[in-house]
Amino acid sequence: MRIRFFLTGSALLLLPLLGAARPAAPDDPQAVKQLQELERRLTEERAVWSELKQHAQTEAERAELAAAFPRDEFVPALTALANANKGTELAARAWVDLFRISRLIEDRALHAQALQRLTSEHVTSPEVANLTLMLVYGAPPWTAPDGAEALRKILAGNKDVGVQQACLAELALLVGMDESFGEAGRAEAEALLVRIEKEYSDVDFNAMTGKQFAAGARHEIQALRVGQVAPDFELADQDGVRFKLSDYRGRVVVLDFWGFV
């Protein structure tokens, strides 16, 4: 269905990046081995964690979980590895691992530091190309300011066309939709959308043209952001009875977009 494809486009846009080639192996085989071992352990921990995190439903439970993470096993060792191999692809990988950990345990200082190093020392690395996806999708609200800053730096420093498209699209939606960026964010988003229209007017902006993407994103920013009156709809319910969203004026309404798995 064309329209469906169109609107899932900005997520699809980033998928090719996931398959980006792994960087060439760095010189120091011992460091590589050490990183691989840390990553093996990290994968184990993360598997346990994502399971636990699903069940943590309150602020207190999440904080407790974060405090229980074996931070000392990973953070000092990965930081030391990254510093000892500064500028190499191995260091880039270590910083991405540190970035992931910072998300997991909501360590804001580590999050800022990892992104700062990645976008200043590794901006052209394939590791950074892969990172763009994580900066918006599934990103918790507290990461928005750092995430936007990282996307701006990657946009300025990495000229790969896939990375450029991903950064333009994600940054526009992030600063346009997230209310913490306010009016300035919406102005920045509009400037990015104008750029997308201009640079990718009738050419492939992944599954659509730049013009189509910009139109969809403008609608989203204008109609669906917090503070706007929700667009009305008329649809049938499970019994075939048609109803309108506006039938529910005067009531607090939760719209839950979902489906059986």
Next chain:
Amino acid sequence: MGLLPHEKALVQRLKDEPFTFLGMYGREGDPKEIAARLKSENITWRNAMDLGEASDGTLWSTWAVRGFPQFYVLDEQGVIRQRWFGNPGEDVIDGTIEALMAELRTKKKS
């Protein structure tokens, strides 16, 4: 599926309040089978079905749905007050709704 017990509790708790929980059912499937499954899972609240032949693409075009679950919380004037991609946590959902219900009660008094 992990969200359903909490959603049922929420709907039950606010059943006498000016509150509506609306499902926006968007996964492909046979509408009759989905309706039957809603019944068997005890999902009593209204679900807008935007499926198959009857679909005008509301979910996907107007609401820019990119994945499930996705939530919008509207106040009594229909203004979007919150939107979440993914499950923000039961405490966040409850806290947001409770704050809006309290706001509505205050408005009604004055």
